[in-house]
Amino acid sequence: MSAASSAPRLSFLQSCGRVFSIFFAFGRRSPRFKLYFVLSQMPVVIALFAQVNQVFQRQGMQSPMLFFSRGIMSFDLQFLVLLLVLFYGTSICLEEVEGRTLMYLTTRPVPKAAVILGKYAAYVLFLAVMINVGVILAFLVLNIRSLGTGAAYPVLFQFMGVLTLAILAYTAFFTLLGTLSKRALALGLMFSFGWEAVVQYFPGATQRFTIAHYLKSLLPSQTATGGLSFLTYRLEPTAPLLAVAVLLLLTVVFLAAACLVFTHKDFILSTD
Amino acid sequence: MSAVIETRKLSKWYGNVLGLSDVSLRVEPGITGLLGPNGAGKSTFLKLVTGQLKPSIGRVLIDGQAVRNNTALFGRVGFCPEYDAFYERVTGRQFLTAMLRLCGFDPAETTARAEAALDLVELRADQDRPVRSYSRGMRQRLKFAQAVAHDPDIIILDEPLNGLDPLGKRKVIRLIRDYRTEGRTIIVSSHVLPEIEALTKEIILIHQGKILATGDIHKVRDLIDTHPHIVSITCDRPRDLALRFLKEDDVLSVNFGAAPRTVVVETGNRDRFFGRLPGLLVELGISVEEITSPDDNLQAVFDYLVGK
Numbered sequence: 001m002s003a004a005s006s007a008p009r010l011s012f013l014q015s016c017g018r019v020f021s022i023f024f025a026f027g028r029r030s031p032r033f034k035l036y037f038v039l040s041q042m043p044v045v046i047a048l049f050a051q052v053n054q055v056f057q058r059q060g061m062q063s064p065m066l067f068f069s070r071g072i073m074s075f076d077l078q079f080l081v082l083l084l085v086l087f088y089g090t091s092i093c094l095e096e097v098e099g100r101t102l103m104y105l106t107t108r109p110v111p112k113a114a115v116i117l118g119k120y121a122a123y124v125l126f127l128a129v130m131i132n133v134g135v136i137l138a139f140l141v142l143n144i145r146s147l148g149t150g151a152a153y154p155v156l157f158q159f160m161g162v163l164t165l166a167i168l169a170y171t172a173f174f175t176l177l178g179t180l181s182k183r184a185l186a187l188g189l190m191f192s193f194g195w196e197a198v199v200q201y202f203p204g205a206t207q208r209f210t211i212a213h214y215l216k217s218l219l220p221s222q223t224a225t226g227g228l229s230f231l232t233y234r235l236e237p238t239a240p241l242l243a244v245a246v247l248l249l250l251t252v253v254f255l256a257a258a259c260l261v262f263t264h265k266d267f268i269l270s271t272d
Numbered sequence: 273m274s275a276v277i278e279t280r281k282l283s284k285w286y287g288n289v290l291g292l293s294d295v296s297l298r299v300e301p302g303i304t305g306l307l308g309p310n311g312a313g314k315s316t317f318l319k320l321v322t323g324q325l326k327p328s329i330g331r332v333l334i335d336g337q338a339v340r341n342n343t344a345l346f347g348r349v350g351f352c353p354e355y356d357a358f359y360e361r362v363t364g365r366q367f368l369t370a371m372l373r374l375c376g377f378d379p380a381e382t383t384a385r386a387e388a389a390l391d392l393v394e395l396r397a398d399q400d401r402p403v404r405s406y407s408r409g410m411r412q413r414l415k416f417a418q419a420v421a422h423d424p425d426i427i428i429l430d431e432p433l434n435g436l437d438p439l440g441k442r443k444v445i446r447l448i449r450d451y452r453t454e455g456r457t458i459i460v461s462s463h464v465l466p467e468i469e470a471l472t473k474e475i476i477l478i479h480q481g482k483i484l485a486t487g488d489i490h491k492v493r494d495l496i497d498t499h500p501h502i503v504s505i506t507c508d509r510p511r512d513l514a515l516r517f518l519k520e521d522d523v524l525s526v527n528f529g530a531a532p533r534t535v536v537v538e539t540g541n542r543d544r545f546f547g548r549l550p551g552l553l554v555e556l557g558i559s560v561e562e563i564t565s566p567d568d569n570l571q572a573v574f575d576y577l578v579g580k
Contacts, residue, residue, distance in 0.1 A: 007347055007375050007376040007377050007381075007422060008376050009344070009347075009376060015374075018373050018374055021373070022370045025366075025370075026359055026361075026362055026366075026370070029361065030361060099357055099359075100353075100355040100357035101357050101358065103319075103322075103324055103351065103353045103355075104353075104418065105374070106323070106324055107322050107323070107324065107349065108371065108374035109343045109344065109346040109347035109374070109375060109376060110343060110374050111343055112341065266326050268286065269355060269357075
C-alpha cells in the first residue's frame with residue numbers, strides 16, 4: 001500500500017457525491033427501502049379499490065381526476081409523504097448515532113456537512129422515486145379509460161412536482177430535527193400530525209407558518225364556497241412562484257442548520 | 273523526537289460528569305499504550321484526539337494543527353473504535369470499499385487497497401459475506417482493517433483486543449507490531465495489562481479522567497521510590513542469601529518463594545539494592561540462576577498509583 005498522501009483531497013461536492021453513492025448503494029438493498037416502497041404504493045391500492053368499486057356499481061367513475069386530486073393527493077401530501085419522509089429524514093443522523101457507526105464517517109477526510117448532504121440526497125432520491133412511482137401508477141389506474149387523450153398529464157406532472165417539493169422541504173426539516181434531538185421521531189410525529197395538520201387550517205396569516213400551506217398553494221384551490229363557507233377551511237394561497245421560492249428557501253435553511261449542528265455538536269454514542 | 277500528538281490542558285465534561293481532566297502530554301512515533309480501567313477516560317481521550325469530541329477546555333494538536341473538523345488531517349489518521357458497530361447488511365469488502373472511497377481514492381485504488389487490507393487481516397475468504405454473519409474476532413479484524421487500509425501514519429486503536437480469543441489476540445498484536453516497525457504513531461488503549469505489555473513499554477496510565485503517569489514502564493516504576501520493590505532471586509544457597517539480606521538497611525522483608533531455591537526480597541530502595549547485589553553474591557560465592565522483578569510490570573505500577 002502506498003502512502004496516504006497519494007489519496008487526492010476531495011472537494012466539497014466530490015465528498016457529497018461519495019457519501020451519496022455509498023448510502024445509495026447501502027440503502028437500496030436495505031429491508032427498510034423495500035418496506036417503504038411497498039407502503040408508498042398504497043395510493044395504487046386505493047385507486048384499484050376505487051376502480052373495482054365502480055365495476056361492481058356498473059357505472060364509470062364520475063371524475064377520476066377529482067378523485068385523484070382530492071383523494072390521492074390529500075392522502076399522499078397529508079399522510080404518506082409525511083410519514084415516509086419523517087422516517088427517512090430523522091434517520092439521516094440518528095441511525096448513525098444509534099447504530100454507533102457515526103465515527104466511521106466523522107473520522108474520514110470528508111466534511112461533516114458533506115455527510116449530511118450526501119445522505120440527504122440519497123434518501124430524497126429514494127423517496128422521490130417511491131412516492132412518484134406510486135402516484136403515477138395510481139394516476140394510470142384511475143384514468144385507464146382516458147389515457148390516450150393526454151389532457152390530464154399536465155395535472156399529473158404538476159402534482160409530482162409538488163410532491164417532490166414536499167419531499168425536499170420536509171426531509172430537510174426532519175434532517176435538522178434528527179441532528180438536534182434523539183427524540184426526533186416523536187417530535188416529528190407531533191409536527192406532522194399536530195402542527196402541520198392543524199395550523200394549515202387556521203385563517204389569516206397563521207397558516208403561512210406551515211410547510212403544507214405553500215404546498216397547497218401550488219395545487220388547484222380546494223377552498224369551499226357557499227353560505228357557510230366562512231366557517232370552513234379557507235386556504236389563502238401564496239402566489240405559486242413565491243410558494244416555490246419559500247419551499248426552496250426553507251429547504252436550504254433547514255439543511256444549512258442541520259449541517260451546522262452536525263458539524264459542531266458532540267454526539268455521545270452509547271456503550272456496549 | 274518531536275511529538276506527533278500533543279494535548280494541552282485537555283479537559284472534557286459530559287454535563288456534570290468529568291470525562292477527562294487537565295491532560296497535557298505528548299505522543300511520539302512508536303506504540304504508546306493507554307492503560308486504565310473501564311470508565312477511566314481512555315475512549316474520551318481517543319475521541320478527542322481523533323476530533324470526534326470537542327474539548328471543554330484545552331487543545332489537541334496533531335503536528336501542530338488543531339484536530340477538530342480538520343478534514344485535511346483525517347486522511348493521515350486511522351481510528352479503530354471500541355464499539356462493535358457496523359453497517360451489518362453490507363459485506364466486509366463493501367464496507368472497506370466505502371470507507372476507502374471516503375478517503376478519496378479512485379475505484380481502482382480503492383479495490384486494490386481493500387483487497388490488501390482484507391489479506392492483511394485474513395478476511396479475504398469471507399469478504400463477500402455480510403458483516404452481521406462475522407464472528408467477534410472477524411469483526412474486530414475488520415475494524416482494524418478499516419483503520420489501516422488507507423495507510424495512515426497515525427493509528428488510534430480503542431480496545432482492539434477486546435473480546436478476542438487468545439489466537440485472535442495474537443493475530444491482532446502481531447498486526448499492530450508490524451505497523452510499529454514502519455515508523456508510525458500508534459496509540460492502543462486497553463484495560464488489560466498484559467495486552468499492553470505485549471505491545472509496548474511506552475505507556476500512559478489513566479484513571480478517573482486523570483493521567484497518573486506517562487513514559488517507559490521501567491522509568492515510571494523508578495519514579496515510585498517510596499513504593500517497595502520486589503526482587504526474586506533463584507540461586508543455589510537461598511538460606512545464606514536470605515540471612516545476608518536481613519542485615520541490609522534497605523531490605524524491608526525476606527521470604528522464600530513458591531519456586532524451589534528462590535528468595536523474594538522487598539526493598540525500599542531499588543537502585544541501591546541492585547547496586548550492591550553483585551558484590552553480595554560474589555562475597556558469599558553464590559551461584560545465581562535467575563533474577564526477576566515480579567512487580568516490575570504494569571499491574572504493580574497501576575495498583576500502586578490508583579492506591580490499591
